[in-house]
Amino acid sequence: MEQEEYTKEEIEWSYIDFIDNQDVLDLIEKKPGGVIALLDEACMFPRSTHATFAQKLYQTFKNHKRFSKPKLSRSDFTICHYAGDVTYQTELFLDKNKDYVVAEHQALLSASKCLFVSGLFLPLAEESSKTSKFSLIGSQFKQQLQALLETLSSTEPHYIRCVKPNNLLKPAIFENKSVLQQLRCGGVMEAIRISCAGYPTRKSFYEFVERFGILAPEVLDESSDEVTACKRLLVEAGLQGYQDLLVKISSGIVIY
Incomplete structure (x- = not known):
């Protein structure tokens, strides 16, 4: 986003x-050859086991630099994520991926007169109910994630990044290595590096104008707007190394 703004x-x-973490994302969720897609495919065959699923992964991604x-x-199997290597155990992968609620059961429980039960099983959307018979946990997760991304794209989200100061859950303790790793x-460290390089x-x-107007007080007349005053100030002060882009900056900032 930083460099997109410069452009x-x-x-x-x-x-x-x-x-760029895109190759890891493709490895996990890209169709038709991602890990989730292969997991869904394995769940459709009754004779599939976690061992055959693992062998399929080894064969498909044997030359992938992020997979080992x-x-x-x-x-x-191990995936080299942005944060480091993570090893996954495939036991029960297939069982957990098949553990979803059938659409008919969902409709029955959501119609319960018990408010507690009906609250646990909210009615499915029409599109979801049509595809739920063939939609496994991995596919449902991808659909939910896609819906979340679409929602975020239509808004202006602001994030608060939380850092856990220590693993003891006690005040006044700051574990430097743990915080740096987070x-x-x-x-965050990568974003700071890009920002400092830009x-x-x-x-x-x-x-x-308020801070540097003292360098050329004659440009601070009431007839000049702030953008014009900034340009005149830089010229009159004889400063070098700035870009004459003040009138183009739609975000209302001076970058130097």
């Missing part, structure tokens, strides 16, 4: 490489 504002800068097979296991796993210092036009 939108037509700011001259060198592209900054950053870690632990040496001392016959059915586990920041790295959450992408244009991290930003001020509104008003703040810029």
Whole structure:
């Protein structure tokens, strides 16, 4: 998003490489060859077991740089996530993926006169009820995630990133290594690196004029708007290294 803003504002800068997790996302959820798709496929065959499912994964992703097979296991697999390597045990994968509520049962329980029971089983949407017979847990999760992403795309979400200071759940204890690991796993350190490599210092036009107007007081006449005053201030002060893009910045900030 940082570099997208530079592009939108037509700011001259060198592209900054950053870690992209898209290949891991494709490995897990891309159709038709992702882990979830292969899991759903295995659940449709009565003779499938977690061992045959694991063998299918090993065969499909044997050359994938994010996928590996632990040496001392016959059915586990490891995915190299952004935050590090995670090993998954495939036992009960198929059983858990099949553990969903049948549409007819859902409708029956949602119509219960007991408010507690009906509250646990809310009526399914019409589209969901049509596909639920063939929709396993993995597919349902992907549908819910897609719906969430569509909702977020139509809004302006603001996130609060929480960091757990210690594993003892006690006050006044700050575990440096644990906090640093959380920041790295959450992408905060990477975002800071990109920001520092770009244009991290930003001020509104008003703040810029208020702070640096002393360098050229003659430009601060009442007839000039803040954008014009900023441009004249930079010219009159003879400053070098700034970009003449103040009139193009729709977000109302000076980047330097």
